[in-house]
Amino acid sequence: MLTGKHLHSMDKTDQKTIGAKIKIWRQKRELTQEGLARKADIPYTTLVKIESDTIQNPTLETLTKITSGLEITLDKLINT
Secondary structure, eight states, X not given: OOOHHHHHHHHHHHOOOHHHHHHHHHHHTTOOHHHHHHHHTSOHHHHHXXXXXXXXXXXXXXXXXXXXXXXXXXXXXXXX
């Protein structure tokens, strides 16, 4: 049986940042950062900062706009 601590350390090694997950989905959709920013109706600079992890905890509103632009659910993004 795995302990909670062991599970946590396993998750940590395979965990991607929200910015990395957005970038993966953006590339799957063959969108540029500018293209996604326009579709999501967010500033280009905000998307760049999220993808580069300068912004590590974007607001729910921003994430909702991004997932809408990517045409995926928030759940799908988070569980990528």
